[in-house]
Amino acid sequence: MFxxxxxxxxxxxxxxxxxxxxxxxxxxAWGIFMLIVLLAAGNGLRNGIAANFDRWAANMVxxxxxxxxxxxxxLPSNRRIEFTERDIAAIKRSFPEVDLISGISYRNDTISYGxxxxxxxxxxVYPDYCRIVYMPIPSGSGRFINEPDMHGRRKSIVISQPxxxxxxxxxxxxxxxxxxxxxxxFKIIGIYKQEESNSDNVxxxxxxxxxLLFDRGYRVGDIDFTVKGLNTEVASIAFEKKxxxxxxxLHRFDSDDKNALGYYDMGNEFRMWHGMNNGIAMFIWxxxxxxxxxxxxxxxxxxxxxxxxxxxxxxxxxxxGAKPLSILKMIIVESILVTAVFGYIGMIxxxxxxxxxxxxxxIAREASGESSNDTVIFRNPTVSLGISVSxxxxxxxxxxxxxxxxxxxxxxxxxxxxxxxx
Amino acid sequence: xxxxxxxxxxxYYSAAPLHVLKGINLGIEAGxxxxxxxxxxxGKSTLLNILGILDTYDTGEYLLNGQLISxxxxxxxxxxxxxxxxxxxxxxxLITFKNAMENVALPLYYQGIRRKxxxxxxxxxxxxxxxxxWADHMPNxxxxxxxxxxxxxxxxxxxxxxxxxxxxTGALDSVTTEEVIALLRKVNQERxxxxxxxxxxxxxxxxxxxxxxxxxxxxENIEAPHHV
Numbered sequence: 001m002f003x004x005x006x007x008x009x010x011x012x013x014x015x016x017x018x019x020x021x022x023x024x025x026x027x028x029a030w031g032i033f034m035l036i037v038l039l040a041a042g043n044g045l046r047n048g049i050a051a052n053f054d055r056w057a058a059n060m061v062x063x064x065x066x067x068x069x070x071x072x073x074x075l076p077s078n079r080r081i082e083f084t085e086r087d088i089a090a091i092k093r094s095f096p097e098v099d100l101i102s103g104i105s106y107r108n109d110t111i112s113y114g115x116x117x118x119x120x121x122x123x124x125v126y127p128d129y130c131r132i133v134y135m136p137i138p139s140g141s142g143r144f145i146n147e148p149d150m151h152g153r154r155k156s157i158v159i160s161q162p163x164x165x166x167x168x169x170x171x172x173x174x175x176x177x178x179x180x181x182x183x184x185x186f187k188i189i190g191i192y193k194q195e196e197s198n199s200d201n202v203x204x205x206x207x208x209x210x211x212l213l214f215d216r217g218y219r220v221g222d223i224d225f226t227v228k229g230l231n232t233e234v235a236s237i238a239f240e241k242k243x244x245x246x247x248x249x250l251h252r253f254d255s256d257d258k259n260a261l262g263y264y265d266m267g268n269e270f271r272m273w274h275g276m277n278n279g280i281a282m283f284i285w286x287x288x289x290x291x292x293x294x295x296x297x298x299x300x301x302x303x304x305x306x307x308x309x310x311x312x313x314x315x316x317x318x319x320x321g322a323k324p325l326s327i328l329k330m331i332i333v334e335s336i337l338v339t340a341v342f343g344y345i346g347m348i349x350x351x352x353x354x355x356x357x358x359x360x361x362x363i364a365r366e367a368s369g370e371s372s373n374d375t376v377i378f379r380n381p382t383v384s385l386g387i388s389v390s391x392x393x394x395x396x397x398x399x400x401x402x403x404x405x406x407x408x409x410x411x412x413x414x415x416x417x418x419x420x421x422x
Numbered sequence: 423x424x425x426x427x428x429x430x431x432x433x434y435y436s437a438a439p440l441h442v443l444k445g446i447n448l449g450i451e452a453g454x455x456x457x458x459x460x461x462x463x464x465g466k467s468t469l470l471n472i473l474g475i476l477d478t479y480d481t482g483e484y485l486l487n488g489q490l491i492s493x494x495x496x497x498x499x500x501x502x503x504x505x506x507x508x509x510x511x512x513x514x515x516l517i518t519f520k521n522a523m524e525n526v527a528l529p530l531y532y533q534g535i536r537r538k539x540x541x542x543x544x545x546x547x548x549x550x551x552x553x554x555x556w557a558d559h560m561p562n563x564x565x566x567x568x569x570x571x572x573x574x575x576x577x578x579x580x581x582x583x584x585x586x587x588x589x590x591t592g593a594l595d596s597v598t599t600e601e602v603i604a605l606l607r608k609v610n611q612e613r614x615x616x617x618x619x620x621x622x623x624x625x626x627x628x629x630x631x632x633x634x635x636x637x638x639x640x641x642e643n644i645e646a647p648h649h650v
Binding site for chain 2: 005008009013312317318321322324325414416419
């Protein structure tokens with residue numbers, strides 16, 4: 001049906017019509033190139049904004065025990081509720097939508113190093129805690145609490161950069177040194193980043209260690225966790241209700257007794273972050289689809305003109321014995337070849353440019369130090385290969401269709417009429 | 423008889439119906455070289471297009487090489503044109519981006535003959551029309567006479583049963599006209615190729631065996647040429 005000789009015939013046609021081939025190809029390559037560059041720019045904007053609002057990326061819920069205000073089930077009111085690890089297990093078991101969870105025990109205490117000291121809120125947390133709340137630990141600044149810390153009830157501590165400045169007056173590398181809390185020595189295993197404007201002194205130690213020190217080894221202060229899929233306010237309210245009644249059953253208090261359980265969620269912030277993210281994503285898609293359509297229109301126009309221009313040639317070919325199908329095949333294979341080759345070129349150069357910009361930005365960021373991180377609103381301007389390839393395929397299909405329809409019309413013109421065309 | 427026409431009628435339906443051919447009866451023997459003459463509008467081009475299966479007729483019967491040509495699909499018509507008929511046009515109708523050899527070889531491409539072989543055959547035919555040295559030239563580098571000789575080589579390469587020429591010398595000067603007619607005559611005599619030439623030039627018509635005169639869609643008369 002189709003052999004090398006046919007390809008050679010098409011190739012010679014393309015070679016002899018360099019300008020036409022180039023124009024068709026250029027519009028395809030340019031369309032794909034612009035699409036990828038614009039999508040990359042849009043993605044860069046999205047990544048940049050997302051990085052600035054990272055602390056809102058997870059839908060965090062925090063609960064803490066309080067006093068009952070209603071008698072229930074024969075129990076008096078004004079009864080103190082206490083959390084234990086049983087509550088954490090119950091939440092995990094009953095709510096599959098809960099993703100990361102951490103118990104927290106805390107105490108305000110003095111941290112000292114030599115003559116320097118400061119007052120800090122010392123929180124004993126699970127290793128997952130750093131993923132529940134936003135807590136960036138830059139590379140080279142150690143790590144957060146991990147499982148071995150938990151198992152060994154190690155005296156490890158993670159503190160913030162401002163606290164390091166006070167305790168060590170930035171004279172020493174602080175990582176690995178020991179600070180004193182209530183007579184016990186804690187080793188600094190990580191330093192997390194905190195904006196200068198935030199004056200809270202918060203230090204983190206393994207939950208097991210803290211529980212032993214602050215909560216007699218069995219109590220849990222607060223419970224923090226993230227919940228997946230709470231994208232609407234209605235869903236947030238329904239989840240709170242379910243959670244309250246589950247905890248109420250466990251501790252035997254009236255589930256309508258709001259005072260018995262403190263509850264806070266980041267639903268609003270999370271939904272705002274989500275909306276912003278979706279908004280930018282939609283913006284990117286509008287740009288993308290618009291560019292793609294412009295490309296399709298460009299390719300279609302050129303194919304239309306090409307086929308018109310060749311009407312006479314088709315007439316001659318028909319007169320000397322070309323079947324209509326062989327002419328149609330010739331046009332379509334030619335347009336596939338042109339759009340595929342140039343589409344590939346456009347795709348490679350688009351990806352190349354966006355990756356080059358990304359690389360240059362990374363170099364620039366490293367050169368200017370960490371502090372510039374906070375204000376960057378443009379980050380990782382790249383496009384996934386899948387999207388690039390599908391856009392190229394869409395344009396190739398468009399090119400083929402754009403060639404097919406006028407070609408089908410052209411081969412319906414009789415050979416005599418076609419040969420009369422100039 | 424290679425061509426038999428029985429009562430061929432053709433009407434074009436545009437704004438007002440135009441009855442172009444009003445019952446043509448004609449027989450042409452294999453190896454004959456005939457010319458068709460007539461005023462413009464007499465139907466000579468339409469007749470040639472029907473003979474060349476480039477156009478259809480309404481009623482009547484057309485037998486080409488013993489086969490009834492009627493209600494053919496586009497593909498079938500293309501196949502018959504490719505194997506039975508060679509065309510020569512007034513405006514040459516060479517493909518502008520192909521060189522002389524590629525133009526000559528094109529009918530063989532549509533017969534599925536390999537490139538090497540068809541280029542060898544194309545060179546033989548170019549040699550026959552005296553253009554071997556011009557094989558690599560593009561049509562726009564050739565003179566009118568040379569272009570028409572390339573077209574003649576292209577018409578002959580598939581070894582068709584008949585050659586149909588529509589005003590083959592209409593775009594040529596008197597000297598090249600003579601050369602082209604001499605070439606056609608030579609092909610006719612050496613290969614016994616049937617030729618039908620539409621022309622309005624008496625000198626061309628007089629070089630053929632038989633002149634068919636058309637008038638208002640009918641054959642007025644068939645006469646022998648006046649040899650000067």
